[in-house]
Amino acid sequence: MSAMPTPTAIRIIREEHQALSAMLSSLHLLLRQHRQDGTPVRFDVLRAMLFYIDEFPERLHHRKETDLLFPLIRARSDSAGEILEKLDRDHGVGERAIRDLEHTLLSWEMLGDSRRDGFEQAVERYLSFYLKHMQLEEEVVLPLAQQVLEPADWAVLDDAFSENRDPLTGHPPSAEYEQLFSRIVRTAPAPIGLGGAA
Incomplete structure (x- = not known):
């Protein structure tokens, strides 16, 4: 018997996880590069990277997991209730954490190197937190979803996640985001350049 094809929503979630992981790794590499080389810090690029994380993973990806994916799993199975509650809490923590990161970056830019550390x-x-979060989703939640969700559930999820159009997963950026993504991809060190975005 042939395996069922991977639902579109699962493919998009994994691609968006990969994009977020790449962005976080590039942010980390950029900071390390500035420190090692003693080069002037590109605050504009750091701001653009944090804005991307806030605008795409936080506002689109995580909200659709919390508002659509997790409730559908809860409706079909009671085997992952505690894990889903933890992931929902993580999403709330993540939204606050990215705002705190943006503020901490601004304080470094405005007040100088005493705020760099x-x-x-x-x-x-933040990097450690989200890598663990995404690993839990990919190793536990997505396999469970593939076991318990029904075709009608996947139709809803596929439509919802297909609307995300994250440029780092290969979609051309809309006009309003074009300059933002051009700045990030031109300046950020590898591994940015997913999905043909570079």
Whole structure:
């Protein structure tokens, strides 16, 4: 018996996880590069990267997981209730954390290098937090979803996640985002350049 094809929503979620992971890794690499080389810090690029994380993963990706994917799984199975509650809490923590990162970056830019360590440490915490979060989703939640969700559920999820159009997963940026993504992709170190975005 042939395996069922991977639902579109699952493919998009994984692509968006890969894009977020790449953006976070590039942010980390850029900070390390500035420190090692003693080059002037590109605050505009750091701001653009944090804005991307806030605008796409936080506002689109995570909200659709919390508002659509997780409730559908809960309706079909009671085996992952605690994990889904934790992931929902993570999404709330993540929204606050990205705002805190943006503020911490601004304080470094406005007040100088005495605030640099605080920002770099906050980036490390955020990176570790989201890598663990995405690993839990990919290793536990997505396989469970593929086991318990029905075709009608996948139709809803496929439509919803297909609207995201994240440029780092290969979609051309809309006119309003074109300059933002051009700045990030031109300046950020590897691994940015997913999905033909570079």
